[in-house]
Amino acid sequence: MLRRGAGEWPGGRIEGIPVNILALDSALSACSVAVLADGAVRAVRRQAMARGQAEALLPMARAALEEAGLAFADLDRLAVTVGPGSFTGLRIGLAAARGLALATGLPLTGITTLEALAAGTDPAARLGRTLVALIDSRRGDVFMQAFDANAMPLSEPASADPAVLDAVLPAGPLLLAGDAAPAALDLLLKAGRDAELAADSESPDPVIVARLAAARPRPEGPVTALYLRAPDVSLPRAPVLRVS
Numbered sequence: 122m123l124r125r126g127a128g129e130w131p132g133g134r135i136e137g138i139p140v141n142i143l144a145l146d147s148a149l150s151a152c153s154v155a156v157l158a159d160g161a162v163r164a165v166r167r168q169a170m171a172r173g174q175a176e177a178l179l180p181m182a183r184a185a186l187e188e189a190g191l192a193f194a195d196l197d198r199l200a201v202t203v204g205p206g207s208f209t210g211l212r213i214g215l216a217a218a219r220g221l222a223l224a225t226g227l228p229l230t231g232i233t234t235l236e237a238l239a240a241g242t243d244p245a246a247r248l249g250r251t252l253v254a255l256i257d258s259r260r261g262d263v264f265m266q267a268f269d270a271n272a273m274p275l276s277e278p279a280s281a282d283p284a285v286l287d288a289v290l291p292a293g294p295l296l297l298a299g300d301a302a303p304a305a306l307d308l309l310l311k312a313g314r315d316a317e318l319a320a321d322s323e324s325p326d327p328v329i330v331a332r333l334a335a336a337r338p339r340p341e342g343p344v345t346a347l348y349l350r351a352p353d354v355s356l357p358r359a360p361v362l363r364v365s
Contacts, residue, residue, distance in 0.1 A: 141191060142198045143182060143221075144331035146324075147174040147214040148206030148234045149256065149300060154182045155327035156189040157335060162328055163189035174213045182217075193225050200334030202325055203231035204347035205256055205264040205278060211346050219344070230334035231344035235266040235278055237325035238298045240333055242272070246319055250294040251275065255301035263301040264349055267291055280349045287312040298322035 144155045152174045153167035164185040170177065186192065201218035204211045222229040238254040252268040262282055267275040267290065281289055286305055297306055298319040309316040 140197045140335045141195055142200055142331045142335050143186065143193075143196055144200040144232075144327045144334060145178060145182060145214050145218050146202045146237075146327050146330055147178055147210040147217075148202040148204055149210060149324045150207075151324045152177045152181060153325070153327040154178070154185045155331045156185045156191060157328070157331045158189055158191060158195075160335070163191070165328060167327065174210055178213060178217050182221075193221070193227075196225070196227055198334060198339075199225075199227050199229045200232055200330050201229065201344065202234050202237060202330055203344060204234055205258070205280075205349045206234050207259070208348065211348070215344065215346055228340050229344050230337055230340045232325075232330045232333050233266075233278065233347055234325055235264065235299075236268075236272070236274070237330050237333065238322055239266070239268040239272040241326045241329040242296065242298050242319040242322055244270070244272075246296055246317070247272070250296040250317070251291045252296045252298065252319075253290060253302075253305075255297060255299040255305050257299075257301040257304075258350065260350070262350075263305065265290075265301075278347060278349060283308055287314060290314075300324065 140160060142157045146153045150171055151167060151169050156164040166181045166185045199218055199222055201214050218229055234256060235254040239252055242252060247270040252272060254266050256264040258264055258280060262280045264278060264280050266278045269275055283305060286308055295314060295316040296319050297316055300323045302318055306316050306318055
């Protein structure tokens with residue numbers, strides 16, 4: 122499990138955004154949380170896991186809050202990744218975040234997995250390239266979205282057959298992020314494209330999820346999942362929520 126304090130994260134404070142926020146992510150193959158207090162990173166917990174997120178996520182959140190010296194009552198907002206990603210992981214993360222929001226009265230902000238991946242890449246690596254976030258759907262296709270050098274969307278989230286990526290992606294140099302990026306890189310290089318991999322970008326960084334949510338207006342309305350494709354698995358039992 123990864124634990125980091127504020128001093129270990131570059132640019133630990135978000136200028137001009139005094140907000141205490143808890144961010145949750147279980148959309149892909151990891152379970153992670155981050156706590157920001159007055160814009161500074163106070164705690165991060167991250168663990169790779171394909172199963173068991175339902176049992177791990179809320180205890181991880183409580184442990185991160187304890188490490189940060191905060192209680193749920195001290196928070197201003199909650200954030201959660203909303204997909205696309207694993208149907209099971211998304212449902213677990215959303216159920217936990219919605220339950221916490223209901224129990225505490227805190228506003229909940231949803232951040233797409235693709236925008237979190239994009240925003241987590243090195244800004245210097247994006248220069249002169251179109252950034253493409255790619256997620257393996259585990260069903261033969263990829264979820265993808267293109268972004269500019271500022272990690273702002275150039276396209277809507279979509280699903281695509283990896284075999285047609287060369288045809289559907291923008292012309293010019295590419296920077297690829299996400300767990301489907303290595304396989305996509307092989308295909309694109311064979312097609313003669315100029316493409317590179319972004320470093321350490323296979324799963325969303327919960328600190329990035331928190332930063333994106335903190336910079337947005339207070340959310341209005343419910344947070345819903347972005348699936349892109351209908352789920353083809355049975356529903357797991359939602360976690361039992363206890364807020365203290």
